[in-house]
Amino acid sequence: MPATIPGVPPLDPPPVEDLLARAHVVRLPLRRRFRGILEREAVLLEGPAGWGEFAPFLEYGPAEAGRWLEAGIEAAWHGWPAPRRDRVEVNATVPAVAAQDVPAVLAAFPGCRTAKVKVAEAGADAATRRREDVARVAAVREVLGPAGRIRVDANAGWSVEEAERVLGDLAPHGLEYAEQPCATLEEMALLRRRLAAAGTVVPLAADESVRKAEDPLRVAGLEAADVVVVKVAPLRGVRPALAVARACGLPVVVSSALDTSVGIAAGTALAAALPELPFACGLGTAALLAADVTGAPLLPAGGSLPVGAVAADPELLQRFAAPPDRVEHWHDRLRAAHATLTPVR
């Protein structure tokens, strides 16, 4: 179980029969491959307070999925804290595409002055990856110009040595930060010291080290990162994510988990509730989907998104309903995730 976050009591989970009765399982096509997948499946929950999403990654077990379910229950049964702003700036998200495809990808993110570029994706050998990653970042710099901000996300794909080498190549293109370059916080702390010693100016951001952590606050103590990525679903909801942001003592970046527009709305609620929002949010990812659950998807316009709840459209839920075996699979996951939640008494 994740360490409880001070000041944020768990929500009382509704009975599992209620959840299942209000669950709609969808399968949405992506515009192009992202993190190895071409389709994203999600459960949309219609609760008394609105719509929530339950879409833990396929490899996650029941305890981890339970956190995502808590976030969906917060959205659909409780709602969110009051917003402090009504729009939030977002980054373009560039999958690990060939450099020549970068302009077409960026065209889906009108007005975005910040791009997040996926690097270190599994598949090719290290030398090929390094060359392609540098070419992709150079192509993004070409489109954004010198004033654009570029961050890279390695999703823990590098060793410390590989990270040091590739970030050395990328630094001259100007990086805002590098997200989860290595798997562990210890590796990131070591990399951070080595980059500083080499005079390579690339701040580090922790994502998986926070979103999958038993203790999401350990990152600060180890001086392993300069920035922390906070995502609503893996951190159990907007309120607990706000508490993590408050307690970690580092600037935060709000990001999504390739959610539908219903899940992204929860991300905008978090971004809108934070006292400080110094970075563009990774919440523009509806642009990576070829279909969504609402006719008014949260697509970036003028480089930002509106803040506020999003309702799923019954006709779209029907049109993109997952096949029966996948519905059964998601119902099983939902039951197993629910069983890990503790009723409040």
Ligand SMILES: O=C(O)CCC(=O)c1ccccc1C(=O)O
């Ligand atoms: O932050 C963004 O720009 C998009 C979100 C993103 O990259 C992502 C999407 C799904 C799963 C993992 C990640 C990630 O940040 O690692």
Ligand SMILES: [Mg+2]
């Ligand atoms: Mg990431």
